Amino acid sequence: MKRSTQTIRIGAVVAASALVLAACGGGSDSDGETASGSTSKGDGVLTIGSLLPQTGSLAFLGPPEFAGVDLAVKDINEAGGVLGKDVVHVRGDSGDTDSGIAPAETDKLLKAKSDVIIGAASSGVSLTVIDKIMSAGAIQFSPANTSTSFDEGDYSKPDLYFRTAPSDILQGAVLANLLIEEGRQNVAILARQDAYGETLATEISKNLEAAGSKIAAKVLYSEKTGPGDSQITEIKNAKADAVVLIAFEETTTVIPKLIQAGTGPQDVATYFVDGNTANYGKGDSASLPDGTLEGTKGTIPGADAGDAFKDRLKTVDPKLKDYSYSAESYDAVIVSALGAIAAKDDSGAAIAKEIPGVTKDGEKCTTFKDCAALLADGKDIDYNGVSGPIELGETGSPTAASIGIYEYDAKNKISPVDYISGTI
Structure with missing residues (x-):
């Protein structure tokens, strides 16, 4: 059931100086x-x-x-x-x-x-x-x-x-805050090795460690080939209480590998990000067997746009x-x-x-x-x-925004459970 929008207490997750930028004019110099x-x-x-x-x-x-x-x-x-x-x-x-x-x-x-x-x-x-x-x-x-x-x-x-x-400063803070609220103290991160995956993995790790949680493993895999057997084994051997998967469409091949290793969503609490928080049910462009992702949560930047x-x-x-x-x-x-x-x-x-x-x-x-x-x-x-609210700052990025938290049902469909607002 969707809850009302809340404001994240980001100060409890990261240093306030990292999340406060002046909201001044942008555009060209003259x-x-x-x-x-x-x-x-x-x-x-x-x-x-x-x-x-x-x-x-x-x-x-x-x-x-x-x-x-x-x-x-x-x-x-x-x-x-x-x-x-x-x-x-x-x-x-x-x-x-x-x-x-x-x-x-x-x-x-x-x-x-x-x-x-x-x-x-x-x-x-x-x-x-x-x-x-x-x-x-x-x-x-x-x-x-x-x-x-x-x-x-x-x-x-x-x-x-x-x-x-x-920017991923906010998404990293919100996802880390979600992990902390749900008691995850030993988190493994499996991420694609590109500008998106590396940055978000770093932001999530930084925020978790600042709050006292441990990073059991941070594994980066080739965006072209996906994670190999040794990288899946590294995630398994980390014995984490949560796995964060930072991926794109390769999610449909990575999840079965994690399941086979005994560290899939039904074995270890699993979290997605905006790159892979999508519907994976029958009839969708990419699908997984019913029940595969039930209970998995993910984050997508953006407020509730409404029906x-x-x-x-x-x-x-x-x-x-x-x-x-x-x-x-x-x-x-x-x-x-x-x-x-x-x-x-x-x-x-x-x-x-x-x-x-x-x-x-x-x-x-x-x-x-x-x-x-x-x-x-x-x-x-x-x-x-x-x-x-948008409110673009001097670098052309929003200085205030919302992140939606979504949860998967038994049909691998997502629905929002919360919206967290914050400033950067």
Whole structure:
């Protein structure tokens, strides 16, 4: 049964300094400048490119993310569009890091004059195209990137990158807090060895150890081949009281291996993360035998978008079954459109300068139509979306967000049991 949203006592899990960032402006350093320093002006038509997974290890996320983009474009155009013209949507397939198709697909989206590219879902894929997108003067706006890499180094300063999903600092804290609340004192972590898996494994480990729990084992496996027998044995020999599996679609092959080793979900309390918290029942794109995951819990960034939003998503995709990151995809498009209206310009650099401002500190509004009307009246706005408060900071990441906690039933279907809010 779903409980009401709560606020996590993150201070009990990690040092407060690691989770408090100033919520200040973002975007480009000067009016009209791209990441490469050149100036540009939009062509008058806001073009949204979507670089989302139609194929690859995160293909299950593609339908809800594409549906979120499609619904946002539909709502915007029905409300009068942006700068007096309809928004145009161009689709691209991000694939995964193994297929390596994202750079070529990005070229296609840029050739189609995309001002904003929504995607990729995978942090690893985004890192292969982020420089290409920003150098072209376009915005990259991911609905699902959670790696801390986008808030560090060269990407820590205001630029053309944004995301509506919170970094793994928050998801790591929430999952660690869940483990602690459920009495897990000796935790094994099995994670894919990529930008996503390594970062999240580190954040979970750091938070658990800060609270006094032990890491029985932290095993990283090849994202291409999955864990080998020796790595499964290492998890088994750790004799942990909980196993955290940080994975993508390979979950359907990893879980049977853990079961065979006597350390599956019915032997040891098991926890998933957003990369693999999906439905695995009969009729889903990937499935496991009934009862395999019963009682397993997982985390997905995002607030409760509600049944009304899910019903509206089905008007653009009647076959939709999963909803992960659909709200974040929707909000990324809406925020971009509002940024263009505020800038009176559809170029990436101009939109980027306005994006943080339309997500905080102004008059609150929750729909594109209402927010656009306020902007037309010269008002400062604070768009609160279906994915949560958003409130983007100087690195382009949310400074306040929610993480949903989900539990599997006997049919390997997930349902939310709690939503935890926090600040970063």
